[in-house]
Amino acid sequence: MLERITLPVTPFAQNCSLIWCSQSRKAALVDPGGETERLLAAVAVAERGLELESILLTHGHLDHVGATGELKAKTGVPIIGPGRDDAFWIEALVQQAQMFGFPPVKDFVPDRWLAQGDSVTVGEETLEVYHCPGHTPGHVVLLHRAQRLAFVGDVLFRGSIGRTDFPRGNHQQLIDSILHTLLPLGDDITFVPGHGPEGTLGEERLHNPFLR
Helix, strand or coil: CEEEEEEEECCCCEEEEEEEECCCCEEEEECCCCCHHHHHHHHHCCCCCCEEEEEECCCCCHHHHCCHHHHHHHHCCCEECCCHHHHHHHHCHHHHHHHCCCCCCCCCCCCECCCCCCEEEECCEEEEEEECCCCCCCCEEEEECCCCEEEEECCEECCEECCCCCCCCCHHHHHHHHHHHHHHHCCCCEEEECECCCEEHHHHHHHCHHHC
16 A cells, blocks of 8 residues: 655645555655755654655656755665656756755756656555656656556646746646546546645546636
8 A cells, every 4th residue: 555645845835745655664755845854854753664765756846856866865765757858957956946046955867767658666556657748848647546646746736737837838738638648547536736735636627727
């Protein structure tokens, strides 16, 4: 079973997810946007008995990856994701921090880029990888099919969708990603967005004004 908690970080209240395999107690941090020590403290809670084995990234924006370099330096675990087309965002990480008034961040290079059809493991649990461009060109979504759970980054929110006014954003591409990649996964999928509350794909298909 995949267990999880959500840890909002940074002034952007970005949802970092700490996920772990209940059998092996192996864990991963999904989109660690900042507050490195707080994230490490969450992993280290004794009752959970966790061992961090990877960092998983949905896309390259600062508020989703800001703590990644420091976490890598402190733990040595591999950085997995996002898609290679987001390399230009990651290469500009230091400038992003300056632009948005963030504390200095440590740069990094992913150990593994992700693409449509890939999968990643957390202990004995498997997450399927779906390429969902539009918000950024290399954005990926991670699906735990057995538990009907998806980590969607900034593709989709409850009642809204991701911004497309950043460099290499594309509104039509984002809509196509939602309509043709995300929604077909099933109405019963619970999604964890990059910001704000969780929802289900069925609720968004019926009520999200941006999808009508």
